[in-house]
Amino acid sequence: xxxLPEVETVRLGLAPILEGAVFARVEQRRADLRFPxxxxxxxxxxxxxxxxxxxxxKYLVATLDDGQLLAMHLGMSxxxxxxxxxxxxxxxxAELHRLGEFIHETGGGDKHDHIxxxxxxxxxxxxxxxxxxxxxxxxxxxxxDAHPHFRDLGIExxxxxxxxxxxxxxxxGRIQSLKGFLLDQHVIxxxxxxxxxxxxxxASLSPLKPAGILATKTGTPSAAAKRLTPAIRxxxxxxxxxxxxxxxxxxxxxxxxxxxxxxxxVYGREGEPCQRAGCRGTVARxxxxxxxTFYCDRCQK
DNA sequence: ACACGGACCTGAAGGC
DNA sequence: TGCCTTCAGGTCCGTG
Numbered sequence: 001x002x003x004l005p006e007v008e009t010v011r012l013g014l015a016p017i018l019e020g021a022v023f024a025r026v027e028q029r030r031a032d033l034r035f036p037x038x039x040x041x042x043x044x045x046x047x048x049x050x051x052x053x054x055x056x057x058k059y060l061v062a063t064l065d066d067g068q069l070l071a072m073h074l075g076m077s078x079x080x081x082x083x084x085x086x087x088x089x090x091x092x093x094a095e096l097h098r099l100g101e102f103i104h105e106t107g108g109g110d111k112h113d114h115i116x117x118x119x120x121x122x123x124x125x126x127x128x129x130x131x132x133x134x135x136x137x138x139x140x141x142x143x144x145d146a147h148p149h150f151r152d153l154g155i156e157x158x159x160x161x162x163x164x165x166x167x168x169x170x171x172x173g174r175i176q177s178l179k180g181f182l183l184d185q186h187v188i189x190x191x192x193x194x195x196x197x198x199x200x201x202x203a204s205l206s207p208l209k210p211a212g213i214l215a216t217k218t219g220t221p222s223a224a225a226k227r228l229t230p231a232i233r234x235x236x237x238x239x240x241x242x243x244x245x246x247x248x249x250x251x252x253x254x255x256x257x258x259x260x261x262x263x264x265x266v267y268g269r270e271g272e273p274c275q276r277a278g279c280r281g282t283v284a285r286x287x288x289x290x291x292x293t294f295y296c297d298r299c300q301k
Numbered sequence: 302a303c304a305c306g307g308a309c310c311t312g313a314a315g316g317c
Numbered sequence: 318t319g320c321c322t323t324c325a326g327g328t329c330c331g332t333g
Contacts, residue, residue: 003326034309034328058327076327077311112311131310133327149328176304185328192326248313248325267326290306292324308330316322 002074004157004190005239005260007058010080013253014125015053017082018062022049022120030114034075034135037115044068044138045117056144057153057189067141071149075133082253084124153189157236162188164214164221164229171214171225179288181211188232194245194267195235197294201266202231204276206300207293238263266294274299 002010026042038044049065062070115127115136127134139147154170155162170187181187182196191199200207205224214225239245244258247268252258261268265275266283274281274296281298 006326073327075310076325130312131325131327133310174303180304183327194326245326289304291327303333305332306330307332309328312325314322314324317320 002058002078002244003192003195003239004055004058005195005236005242006244006258007060007074007190008055008240009244009252009258010074011053011055011060013082014060014080017119017121017123017125017253018050018053020050020121021123022047023117024120025118027116027118028114029116032132033114033129034073034133035137037136038138041136041138045070056150057156057185058192059149061144069139069141069144071137071139071144071147072127073134073136073149075129075131075135077131077248078127078129078134080253081126081128081255082123083126084118084122152186154185154187155189157188157190157232162229162232164225167225167228168215168219168221171211172219173215174211176211177207177288178205178209178211178213179207179293182232183289183291190236191232193291194264195232195239197267198235198265199228199232200295200300201276202235203227204300206297207288207295209301266296269294 023045026045028037028042031037031041045064048068051063051065053060053062055061058073060072062072064070110128112128112130113126114129114132117125119125137147137149144150155166171181174181178200179196182191182199183193197207203224205228214222214228216222239260242258242260242263243252245260245264246257247261269283270285272283274283276296276299279296279299281296283294284297285292285294287293
């Protein structure tokens with residue numbers, strides 16, 4: 001699943017196709033995603049124009065011309081693939097992104113294509129999700145901040161307010177591990193297993209330490225908090241610039257791959273030497289919160 | 302309020 | 318070949 005950088009990459013691929021286009025036909029092949037699709041999902045979308053496509057945490061949020069919001073979450077394995085035809089600048093229909101391995105499956109589609117958007121610009125957008133942990137919701141105008149899935153989300157990692165003082169204020173007194181703390185979407189919204197591991201490596205902090213070390217006794221930010229904030233910001237910025245990370249099934253909307261996975265310092269590198277200059281440690285893996293944590297137990301203190 | 306484990310679902314990979 | 322276990326970019330819900 002896509003974490004924030006992958007979702008942002010998907011947004012960048014989808015926005016130029018969706019924005020300004022009208023849902024001409026919505027085909028729903030199965031409604032049992034993580035949560036059932038809303039009643040009359042297709043009917044409520046058909047004829048509506050997409051005003052803009054934004055991202056909040058790991059959600060894509062499309063604003064429609066009647067004010068409704070279409071919120072989309074990719075879960076672990078969700079992806080959008082763009083095919084079909086779009087009108088080029090000269091008015092002629094041009095074939096779009098019919099690339100590589102996706103060509104052969106466009107006929108009847110793949111069995112994990114659950115929702116298909118046929119747009120007025122002749123683009124065909126398929127939502128494919130093997131594990132079906134993703135979902136879509138329709139939210140009435142202005143209702144985003146009160147919606148149960150959005151109401152309690154924490155700050156965006158790239159928000160200027162995500163600073164050492166913010167982390168200290170959230171972490172004070174917590175005994176939970178730093179790993180669990182950073183995975184908590186109520187604290188920072190958008191980080192996942194990969195980028196938490198990478199951020200803790202960049203900050204030279206052990207994922208096992210209690211989150212409380214981010215605050216001093218008086219509640220001011222500790223040195224650890226001051227190292228952690230730029231580490232989080234830089235890893236997210238670097239990953240977005242690389243088009244996200246492509247591991248198993250994540251791809252950009254045109255079927256091409258992100259390349260941040262080549263920049264992982266610790267994620268997926270169990271047993272490899274630590275990359276930090278001067279450190280002779282080895283990357284270890286251990287389960288935390290039911291997920292694999294990768295870190296160097298020599299230099300991450 | 303906080304912290305943890307299980308649940309949801311499919312498929313790939315590795316061990317025997 | 319097959320069967321069984323483990324693991325995978327998430328997060329909701331029930332339990333202490």
